[in-house]
Amino acid sequence: MNDPRKPMFWRDSRMPYVELRVVGDGRKVCYAPHSHSQWSLGAIVEGNSTFVYRDNQYKVSAGTLVIMNPEWIHACNPIDNQPWGYLMLYIDTNWLTNLRYEIGLLDTPCWQDISTAILSSPEWYAGYCRVAECLLRTDSELLEKQTVVVEYLTALMFELADQEVVSQPKPPDNLQVLAAYLKEHAIEEVSLDTLCEISGYSPGHLIRTFKHYFGFTPHAYLINYRIQRGQHELKQGIPIAETAFNTGFADQPHFQRTFKKLLAATPKQYRQSLLNQQIDTTGGE
The missing domain is CATH 1.10.10.60 (Homeodomain-like)
Incomplete structure (x- = not known):
């Protein structure tokens, strides 16, 4: 049996554009500020934690989704040794860019940051958990896994497209x-x-x-x-x-x-x- 205190990662070489991290007991899981090259989407499945995202800080709890743009600094840590569990999807930025472009949400196949940091909708949370469950099931076929990932992210990208576009200062x-x-x-x-x-x-x-x-x-x-x-x-x-x-x-x-x-x-x-x-x-x- 897997030790819930240890972080675990799901990957499939046939789907190199997606990776899933599973933490069942995150009380000892503490991060220093860091960033990823991928676009990241996390689900808090148990307890509470503090989500630091650039200059903002949020208290997030079970049922909440957190969203991180590629290369944006963040850290998510437990509160006062309280129970805390989460799932984290890492989506290849180029793959997601092409998905958004092909469904008409981007004028050019160039990455555009998403302004939303927190999503509290039970519908999107439940959908996320269904995607994770499908990826982790040993009896799920490849086509099924590919389908649920594309369907969920396509719908989510449309949902987030109505948000104000983030405009970050460009470095000299x-x-x-x-x-x-x-x-x-x-x-x-x-x-x-x-x-x-x-x-x-x-x-x-x-x-x-x-x-x-x-x-x-x-x-x-x-x-x-x-x-x-x-x-x-x-x-x-x-x-x-x-x-x-x-x-x-x-x-x-x-x-x-x-x-x-x-x-x-x-x-x-x-x-x-x-x-x-x-x-x-x-x-x-």
Whole structure:
């Protein structure tokens, strides 16, 4: 039987655009602020938690959906050691962009952020749980899983399309160049002097301005990106030690500590998918 205190992940190589995380007892699951390259949709199935999303903070409880745009900083943590369980869908951004474009919600196949952060509708929550249950059932056929995912997300995208479009301030060109530099040199040791030379800013001004536009300091941005790369490699089956080296960490223990700090799961837990396991998604006994 699965230990409900340990985070678990469902993946299927035939559906690379969707990943599901299951946490049955999240009282010991604590996140540092982080972001994902995917669009994320979570369901609180038990208890209460605090959802920090950019500059806002929400108290969310069972029956609530939380929505996270790609690369938006967030953290969701339990309140006073109260019971807390959740499901989290990670949807590939390019795949979801194409879905929204093909159904006529985007004029061009370019990602557009969604303004809604919280969805409290029982209907959408129940639909979410049905999707998760289908993905986790061992007797669900591939076509059934693909269908429920596309049907639910298509309907949800139409529901959210009436919301006001989010307009975020675009970083200056020099900061966009700097962010690209950090990604390109992610496995190297990067100095603040070099970043100042590239951006033309003083150290203090650079850190403040970069954080204003990206939500991270340059160093935190670099670490977050390394962990994103680490997730990708682990999903490909690359050994943990090799992934640590490939993503620029000094050693495997450093990679493991950082991975768990940001994602509240160890690299080993993340590698283990739930393709052939069945889990109760109701949050009950």
